[in-house]
Amino acid sequence: MKTTETSESVLYWKWLDGRTIAFVTGTAAYHWSVEGDATPEKKFEIEAETRQVQIINYDSSKDGNWLFLQGIAKNAETQKIEGVLQLYSVQHKRYQPKMNAHGGCFAEVTLSGRESPSTLFCFTRSDGNSTKLFIVEVGGGNPPHKIQAEVPFQNSNDFIVSMVPSAKYRCLYAFTQSGFLFLFDISTGKCLFNRQVSKVKFFCLQNAEKKNKCGFVTTMFLSVADEETGGVLTVDRGGQVALFNVDEKNFVSYITNVLGDSDLGEKFAELGLGGVDVLQQKFETLLRQGNYAGAAEFAAKCPALRNEQTIAAFKKIQPQPNQPPPDLQYYQLLLKQGPLNKLESVELCRRILQFKPDAGKQRIEQFLKENKLEKSEELGDVLAPFDVKLAASIYYGAKIPQKTILCFIQLGQASRVVEYCKQENYTPKWPELLAHVQQMRRDDVKEFAQSLVDQNFLSAADVMTVLLGSGRNDVEKTTEFLLDYLRNRGDREEDAELQTKLLEINLRAAPQVAKAILESEDYKFTHYDKTYIARLCESARLFDCALELYENLDDIKRVLQMGLGSNAFKPDFLLKFFGDLTPEDALSCLKDLLKYSNTGTNLQLVVEVAKRYSEQLTVEKLIQLFEDFEWFVLTLYLFSFFGRYF
Structure with a gap:
């Protein structure tokens, strides 16, 4: 609120614009800005x-x-x-x-x-x-x-x-x-x-x-x-x-027919104020007369004629010898007088790329620098097969975020996507976007997925669903993502499902990768479903991994038999494994091995375990174990155990 005082009566006042009041006294005219501390300014005396x-x-x-x-x-x-x-x-x-x-x-x-x-x-x-x-x-x-x-x-x-x-x-x-x-x-x-x-x-x-x-x-x-x-x-x-207000639909016909001034009517029609039929008639007359340059010049100055029909009419005309095609002459006239409209921009670029794609791209870039082309989704679609970067600039300028983002992805600039979406206040369907990255720039998918998780746009489970779903089944990239994600978070109980899924997909698709994860010192996961993963290890014939994960004695005995039967175990692993069992479970497993070893294939292992862990298992219980079987086994054992003293 502002006030001012004058020594004379104000005879007239009005707003000149949204910030300035003009008032008139008997001797002068004044302008008074409503902003700041400005006082009335005398403009002239009357x-x-x-x-x-x-x-x-x-x-x-x-x-x-x-x-x-x-x-x-x-x-x-x-x-x-x-x-x-x-x-x-x-x-x-x-x-x-x-x-x-x-x-x-x-x-x-x-x-x-x-x-x-x-x-x-x-x-x-x-x-x-x-x-x-x-x-x-x-x-x-x-x-x-x-x-x-x-x-x-x-x-x-x-x-x-x-x-x-x-x-x-x-x-x-x-x-x-x-x-x-x-x-x-x-x-x-x-x-x-x-x-x-x-x-x-x-x-x-x-x-x-x-x-x-x-x-x-x-x-x-x-x-x-x-x-x-x-x-x-x-x-x-x-x-x-x-x-x-003027009745635009009938304005030109009124001037032409009622006032009888066809020249003036045509001038108003050229301004785009109706009367398209008048303009169209003159344009067609010029074409019939073969005055193509005149027709192009006339159409170029008439907004109402700058349409698809006019462009189509020039395309139909056969080029004259040593002359550029009529439609290109038309575009040249339009470019001289100012920017092209949406349709003209699309059709000109399509025409240029049709003849000389490489040189044409340079011309189009120049037109864009000079603001001669109207950016639109359609223009971006025309350029995309020839130059993704150029198409991206068109989509960006035309505010077509979905296609701008896809161009970023194709250009290997997925890292720009999140910031761009914030800038444009655009919320895409993030799962679909991640799927596009996986399809078009697979090497970038891990980094992009991590950025979405960091910004809380997707969860790790969502990422896993996208990379594995809809027939993609990208185990490799899912593994890369989950390994980084879980390692950075540490071994957390709430990540049990993710740990389990990570091992599961690899046990089904790449068992040796799963084995490496289980044995790695870098990924010390402990919260996955051990029984479920043990069964998968068994199915994948990773018997050593299954043995380490099973807790049920019957499961352990079964896997021992299967692994020994297929020579899947290394001796050092089995000796260590028996050392990790309780004495009771170890003796039970040894008994089981002797019981089902009709050919004696398991005897060497039994002997080695008995030798190494005789103190834990006790000589008495080992002797009792052997007494339950044939004497030649006991003889073999005694010889092996005490042979060094003979």
Whole structure:
């Protein structure tokens, strides 16, 4: 909230923009910024007037270099209302003499043949016989744009109250004191339309003596541009709110057929303001005449013709000798005048890559640097088979995150994906994304999976499901991921399932890898399901691993028999294994080995175990064990055990 005080009465005020208030006193015009501690800034002084002037408008050009003040006053002799208009140049700090003129406004319009908008000062002025509209370019133009055209008032005493420009339609909406609406073409000043739209006068005279002040009362408070429609919003003295705008569908046909001005209708059609049929007819005529260059030039300057049908028409034409194809000539004209639209960008790049892919990619890169192409998903799709990096830049610029991410993956830049998703506030289906990495850049999948787990986008179990599911069954990469993940976490009870799964998938697919994990000093896992893994080891014929994991004596005896029968055990392993058993279990296993050793294949092992662990097993129990079997076994044992003393 800000306040300010003036020593004079404020005769008029308005918002110039969202930050600046303009107000007018009897001697000067001021601008006051609502930001910070700024105080009102005097812009210019007002020429003294002997008459009482009612201020009805004040405005600034878009660049702030020009200001005008609009008022009305009564002519003492004729008692007619006259305009009081003053134009001021901020840059030169001087103003033109006051004019008897009405309806002042600034218009910012890009005129035909110009590349940038021009500032036009518009007003109406009467010479006593007629009223003329003046449209004058200020602050530039060589030569400056100047138009003078007659205003066809039905009542000679009528005058323009306000004018509102429309950059979209390059027109001026003008409202008169008698409630008439006029529509003027800015480029020619021609009156396109006029009709009474309100029965209530926008201004009315009052008895000056009774009021003891200026004899006019503003009854139409506002006419303001509506940017969405390109129209104007008004309120009249009776409180009626109205929106007036051009009927774009019928605008060109109205000018062409009702006003009978086909040239002007064509100019509006070229701006994309309807009348496509008019443009299409002329375009087809040029093609039939064989004037392909003229047709291309005409289509290039008409937004309504820059479509798929026009491109298709040029493609059908056979190239002339020593001349580039007509469609490429068309694209060249378009590129000279500015950026291509979405369709044109796609079709041009497709055409370039069709002929010279390598050189074409360089041309496309140059067009992108010059902002000549509109980035879109379709353009990225065209480029992707030829250059993934180039396609990635298109998807990135067009805000197509899913395909941008896929390009990152193909380029080996999966590490950028998580940060990119955060930047774009995009949440992909992470499992599907991981599957894409596994498919396209398998070597990167472990690192990418770890990053997803670190960011809590997926769990380790989710990663395992993706890498092993849907027929992928990537045991190798799942193993790499789980080994790193579990080693970094340490041997935790809550990871029992993951430890079990890690061993399971390798016992089924790569038993020697599982054996290496079980025997490794780097991975000391203890929480996996030992009985389940022991059974899998047994099925994989890793009998030594199964022996170390089984706790049930019957399981141990069974595996001993199977392993010995297939020579799967190393002697040193078995001797150590028996040393880890309790004496009772060891004797039971030895008895079992003797019992089922019909050929004597197990006797050597039994002897070696008895020799090494005689103290733990005791000589008495060993002798008893042998006494339960044939004497030759006992003799063999005694000889082996005591042979060193003979």
